[in-house]
Amino acid sequence: MINKRSFLGIPLARRRTRRWLVVGFWVLLIAVAALFPLLLRIYAKSFVLPAELTLLFAFFLTTLLGGDGQKGIVRDFHGRTPEEGPADYTFMTPEDIAAHKQADKENRLDEREVNRRNAVHYKAYSALNWIAVPLVLVAVADRSLGLVDLGQSMILLFLFIIQALPQSILLWTEPDMEEPQ
Amino acid sequence: MSSGSDKGPGESGLYNRIAVLRAERGISHQDLADAMEVNYQTIGFLERGDYSPSLKLALSLAEYFSLPVEAIFSRKPFQPLSQQVYGTKHSDPEKQS
Numbered sequence: 444m445i446n447k448r449s450f451l452g453i454p455l456a457r458r459r460t461r462r463w464l465v466v467g468f469w470v471l472l473i474a475v476a477a478l479f480p481l482l483l484r485i486y487a488k489s490f491v492l493p494a495e496l497t498l499l500f501a502f503f504l505t506t507l508l509g510g511d512g513q514k515g516i517v518r519d520f521h522g523r524t525p526e527e528g529p530a531d532y533t534f535m536t537p538e539d540i541a542a543h544k545q546a547d548k549e550n551r552l553d554e555r556e557v558n559r560r561n562a563v564h565y566k567a568y569s570a571l572n573w574i575a576v577p578l579v580l581v582a583v584a585d586r587s588l589g590l591v592d593l594g595q596s597m598i599l600l601f602l603f604i605i606q607a608l609p610q611s612i613l614l615w616t617e618p619d620m621e622e623p624q
Numbered sequence: 625m626s627s628g629s630d631k632g633p634g635e636s637g638l639y640n641r642i643a644v645l646r647a648e649r650g651i652s653h654q655d656l657a658d659a660m661e662v663n664y665q666t667i668g669f670l671e672r673g674d675y676s677p678s679l680k681l682a683l684s685l686a687e688y689f690s691l692p693v694e695a696i697f698s699r700k701p702f703q704p705l706s707q708q709v710y711g712t713k714h715s716d717p718e719k720q721s
Binding site: 445556 | 661
């Protein structure tokens, strides 16, 4: 699941080192997030180049971790899975087919990687659920935050989606059940 | 590696002999990974017992090594292969006489 053996000279084989890297990443990201409103305020009247650069830097930071592309530390989550089988190479030139096959081979997720990917998404969204509920409650209760202007119904809909979407997908995709005999 | 050693079974709770079988046959992580169509890191996780393979992968490994699946994976620690092949544990000759 991890694409690289080292990152900026930092060896990634050891979990302990990777954890320090993650801590560093989040500290930097939070610092950037904290800096952003400050920059916006300072450069409110001018063209907000520093703020835009901050946003770009934050985006760059998140892409470094990978998962959503082929350049980051973590392998692309969207690689073909064993269940998907081979890609469809119809209407491609032989050169394109060779290139696509090579890329498919490199980016293909095996069964362990698919399991890990699904498990981390479950953990991530479970954690998000715990954060979302109090946030929405605060947003709805406290009108001074101004979030109510976005529309209370939209906020509540967001909460319901977070809470009910996994179950809905499960009910939608689970195969037919046998009658008990 | 958990074959015939005192090491625990890793996170999977399964003991396996993949590393021994691979070493016996002189196969690299990458060779085995290519044959199983998995990432080479997955072979490492399997050997350390940190990943419990699907039935499909376990059977593919068994087929690849031409062994029954229970010769590769076990819920209990394996005896060393030499001990299994030659029967009994090495005993003290003085005690035998």
